[in-house]
Amino acid sequence: MNPDSWSLWRAQVAAILRLEIKKNFLAKRGLWIYLLAAAPVALMWTHAMLNLRDHRVCDLGHDSLIFATMFQFFYLRFAIFFGCVGVFLRLFRGEMMEKSLHYYLLAPVRREVLLVGKYLAGVITTSIIFCTGTALTLLALLVHVPRMAAEQYLFAGGGMGHVLAYIGTTALACIAYGSVFLVMGFLFHNPVVPVVLVLLWEAANPFLPQLLKRLSVIFYLHSLLPISLPAQGDFAFLAILRTPMPAYLAVAGLLSIALAGLWLGARQVRKLEINYGTE
Amino acid sequence: MTGSEILFENVSRFYGDVLGVNRVSLSIPPGITSLVGPNGSGKTTLMNLMTGLLRPTQGRINILGVAPDDPERLFRFVGYCTQFDSFPRGMTGYEFVYSYLRLHGKPHAEADELTCRAIDRVKLTDAATRKIAGYSKGMRQRIKLAQAICHNPSVLVLDEPLNGLDPLVRAETIALFRALAEAGRHVIISSHILHEVDAISDQVILLSSGYVVAEGQIHGVRTEVEDHPMQILIRCNRPSVLASRIFELDTVVEARVHNDGKGLLVRTRDPDRFYLMLNRLVVDGVDLESVAPADDDVNSVYEYLIGPDGGSI
Numbered sequence: 327m328n329p330d331s332w333s334l335w336r337a338q339v340a341a342i343l344r345l346e347i348k349k350n351f352l353a354k355r356g357l358w359i360y361l362l363a364a365a366p367v368a369l370m371w372t373h374a375m376l377n378l379r380d381h382r383v384c385d386l387g388h389d390s391l392i393f394a395t396m397f398q399f400f401y402l403r404f405a406i407f408f409g410c411v412g413v414f415l416r417l418f419r420g421e422m423m424e425k426s427l428h429y430y431l432l433a434p435v436r437r438e439v440l441l442v443g444k445y446l447a448g449v450i451t452t453s454i455i456f457c458t459g460t461a462l463t464l465l466a467l468l469v470h471v472p473r474m475a476a477e478q479y480l481f482a483g484g485g486m487g488h489v490l491a492y493i494g495t496t497a498l499a500c501i502a503y504g505s506v507f508l509v510m511g512f513l514f515h516n517p518v519v520p521v522v523l524v525l526l527w528e529a530a531n532p533f534l535p536q537l538l539k540r541l542s543v544i545f546y547l548h549s550l551l552p553i554s555l556p557a558q559g560d561f562a563f564l565a566i567l568r569t570p571m572p573a574y575l576a577v578a579g580l581l582s583i584a585l586a587g588l589w590l591g592a593r594q595v596r597k598l599e600i601n602y603g604t605e
Numbered sequence: 606m607t608g609s610e611i612l613f614e615n616v617s618r619f620y621g622d623v624l625g626v627n628r629v630s631l632s633i634p635p636g637i638t639s640l641v642g643p644n645g646s647g648k649t650t651l652m653n654l655m656t657g658l659l660r661p662t663q664g665r666i667n668i669l670g671v672a673p674d675d676p677e678r679l680f681r682f683v684g685y686c687t688q689f690d691s692f693p694r695g696m697t698g699y700e701f702v703y704s705y706l707r708l709h710g711k712p713h714a715e716a717d718e719l720t721c722r723a724i725d726r727v728k729l730t731d732a733a734t735r736k737i738a739g740y741s742k743g744m745r746q747r748i749k750l751a752q753a754i755c756h757n758p759s760v761l762v763l764d765e766p767l768n769g770l771d772p773l774v775r776a777e778t779i780a781l782f783r784a785l786a787e788a789g790r791h792v793i794i795s796s797h798i799l800h801e802v803d804a805i806s807d808q809v810i811l812l813s814s815g816y817v818v819a820e821g822q823i824h825g826v827r828t829e830v831e832d833h834p835m836q837i838l839i840r841c842n843r844p845s846v847l848a849s850r851i852f853e854l855d856t857v858v859e860a861r862v863h864n865d866g867k868g869l870l871v872r873t874r875d876p877d878r879f880y881l882m883l884n885r886l887v888v889d890g891v892d893l894e895s896v897a898p899a900d901d902d903v904n905s906v907y908e909y910l911i912g913p914d915g916g917s918i
Contacts, residue, residue, distance in 0.1 A: 334710045337707075426693050428689055429693050432680060433676070433705055434677050434680035
């Protein structure tokens with residue numbers, strides 16, 4: 327592997343990113359992904375605007391608990407999960423269905439470089455959409471709080487750490503789920519059933535034995551969340567007995583899942599054939 | 606790149622239980638080579654194998670010294686105009702070619718220049734900035750051709766490249782193929798249009814039901830079809846006199862006077878010997894106007910080897 331190869335691969339990945347990111351963002355079929363990302367934003371901003379209009383005093387602690395619940399149960403388990411399904415399954419399987427994948431396979435691009443380029447495009451797309459959603463929702467949380475209280479929360483009360491943790495968790499969710507669904511696109515002609523199985527597996531995570539828990543994405547994502555839902559009170563019915571691990575181990579776990587997915591994807595993409603008749 | 610030929614060594618490809626191509630061994634030299642055969646005979650499978658879009662079930666393929674499963678090297682010198690009529694969404698003709706060149710790793714200025722040149726060669730400059738989705742069938746065919754030739758490949762693989770082209774563009778495209786072949790490139794074409802294949806090909810590969818039925822230059826292939834003696838049409842003033850002399854040759858199996866009474870259709874198993882002997886046979890008072898083979902073309906070879914309905918032999 328010489329430096330020329332690296333610079334060629336960089337140029338090729340950049341060319342793939344230009345094509346794929348444009349396609350991902352502008353796809354009409356992907357409109358529902360924006361709606362998924364925008365749902366909590368709309369909810370929190372409506373709440374904030376109503377509070378501002380009615381001059382109600384905001385309980386930041388209560389609101390951040392609402393956000394934590396929404397993030398854990400809607401955003402991570404549903405919006406990002408299905409958003410990644412929509413983007414990453416389309417990268418190869420979708421192009422096979424549309425009979426346009428041969429465009430890439432007729433270029434002097436290593437299959438592995440193509441895989442990395444498309445995967446990065448998916449990660450960038452989903453991260454931008456969902457991290458923006460997370461950031462805007464958090465902004466709505468603070469916009470109707472008195473400025474002093476907001477600054478206090480952000481800079482003295484660990485709020486900035488929470489913001490970064492939520493945004494980081496969102497990006498890592500895109501990285502890990504993206505890799506899982508990228509591989510599924512290779513392995514299954516019709517990935518609906520396997521996607522449902524993964525969804526059920528992720529939902530059943532709290533009830534699994536310790537060893538099996540580690541074979542899911544949500545286990546590691548939960549360990550990164552800055553706010554735990556209390557086992558008593560309004561949200562007790564949603565609380566999950568979790569066994570958090572240190573953040574660095576959780577990040578390593580998520581990155582390992584992503585790398586394992588890419589490794590499996592690389593094996594598949596090398597064997598990939600254009601045989602649209604069987605799609 | 607080493608080697609100057611495209612080689613297939615005992616290549617087979619099955620789709621499950623269905624045969625794509627079977628035990629194909631070929632050596633394709635530079636020039637225009639046409640793949641001819643009915644639908645389902647294996648032409649596209651052979652092209653997809655050649656370009657790595659499919660992998661052989663068994664056997665080896667070598668394209669000027671490079672294996673098709675090494676796309677990074679292969680597509681530096683191979684261009685493939687596929688039969689697939691689908692394109693990445695939302696692209697203009699210019700973007701289709703330009704982005705392909707950027708995938709080669711070419712910088713913007715070079716990619717832009719090569720794109721404009723390729724689009725100009727296929728006479729699509731005026732429509733280059735329009736979306737491909739709005740193109741006619743012929744325009745889509747031409748933009749695919751532009752993509753295949755834009756990086757100046759030395760091997761050009763073209764699956765039914767003349768489909769949908771109007772006669773003028775068709776003639777220009779054939780001239781383009783001819784020019785590329787004369788420059789020492791390999792141009793491999795699949796086509797159903799036999800008289801065009803006949804006019805442009807340096808060699809043909811006849812396929813039927815996944816098997817190579819014949820390969821080589823048309824004349825050579827025709828000569829090898831021994832079941833069907835060669836037909837030679839002789840225009841002369843006294844065909845019946847000539848016919849009586851011609852039967853003296855043991856290689857002649859039939860001589861039939863033409864309906865207009867001014868010609869003779871001869872069927873011979875050894876045309877070369879027949880031509881040699883013809884001058885000696887011409888008797889006083891018989892004036893030869895012309896002597897020409899009547900079935901020394903792809904159409905006849907196709908009919909003899911594959912059958913008039915495209916069935917198997």
